[in-house]
Amino acid sequence: MMIVIFLVIGVILSTIASFVFGIPWLMPIFGAAVPYPILFLHVRRQQYKSAFYWMLLWGVLQSIAIIVATTIAPQTAAKNILRGQSYTTEMLHWIRTGEGSEGSLSLFLPEHLLEYGIFCILCIVTLSSVALIFGTWMLNYMSFYVAELVKVSAKPWLAAILGWYPWSILRIIGFIATGVALAALGLNLVTRIRGEVPKSPFPKTYMLIGIGFVIADIVVKAVLAPIWQKLLLSALG
Numbered sequence: 744m745m746i747v748i749f750l751v752i753g754v755i756l757s758t759i760a761s762f763v764f765g766i767p768w769l770m771p772i773f774g775a776a777v778p779y780p781i782l783f784l785h786v787r788r789q790q791y792k793s794a795f796y797w798m799l800l801w802g803v804l805q806s807i808a809i810i811v812a813t814t815i816a817p818q819t820a821a822k823n824i825l826r827g828q829s830y831t832t833e834m835l836h837w838i839r840t841g842e843g844s845e846g847s848l849s850l851f852l853p854e855h856l857l858e859y860g861i862f863c864i865l866c867i868v869t870l871s872s873v874a875l876i877f878g879t880w881m882l883n884y885m886s887f888y889v890a891e892l893v894k895v896s897a898k899p900w901l902a903a904i905l906g907w908y909p910w911s912i913l914r915i916i917g918f919i920a921t922g923v924a925l926a927a928l929g930l931n932l933v934t935r936i937r938g939e940v941p942k943s944p945f946p947k948t949y950m951l952i953g954i955g956f957v958i959a960d961i962v963v964k965a966v967l968a969p970i971w972q973k974l975l976l977s978a979l980g
Contacts, residue, residue, distance in 0.1 A: 753777035758808040771880040786926045798919045809886035827887035838975045846968045866925030897980025910964035917956030924950035
């Protein structure tokens with residue numbers, strides 16, 4: 744229960760602080776600083792399941808906080824959330840015209856693989872700390888888009904339901920599982936560099952879950968994106 748309270752208060756305060764300071768690159772750092780101690784401590788104790796579920800909860804709370812903050816102060820959010828406006832413009836163009844990388848496997852696949860590759864490298868090298876900042880940045884601009892989509896839609900209730908794409912949710916789960924697994928791998932590498940034998944085995948299960956969900960993200964996006972675009976268009980009006 745204490746962790747839940749910590750995450751809720753931490754997410755609220757980090758979001759408020761980000762808006763008050765008004766420095767865009769600080770926002771993902773503030774956001775990632777909230778859950779990272781929990782992630783690190785649970786991974787170090789080999790409590791991978793707990794680390795995974797706490798990070799999932801944080802992801803939900805962080806998204807809600809950004810959506811609410813964007814709804815209350817849209818201009819401040821637009822200034823502070825990196826790529827928020829450009830991503831929203833890109834998505835709205837795709838919804839209205841069907842044009843863009845979102846509905847094209849040949850266009851979005853290289854981008855997805857590159858981002859996942861960068862995320863994995865950052866996880867190993869920085870024990871998932873910088874990777875979490877990278878992930879928070881992506882989560883923030885997607886949440887900003889959801890808030891903006893709801894605001895401009897003729898059917899806001901439908902836009903709220905459809906705004907978070909199912910493939911994006913799969914992707915977030917995949918990144919979190921990967922982050923847990925590769926943080927453990929990074930800790931093992933640090934132990935070996937110190938000339939010691941790692942006490943904990945590499946959590947292959949979570950790495951496989953991560954890769955599986957990232958693959959599912961690609962497959963589901965390729966199949967559902969054209970259908971989702973038409974549904975979103977009806978919500979947009």
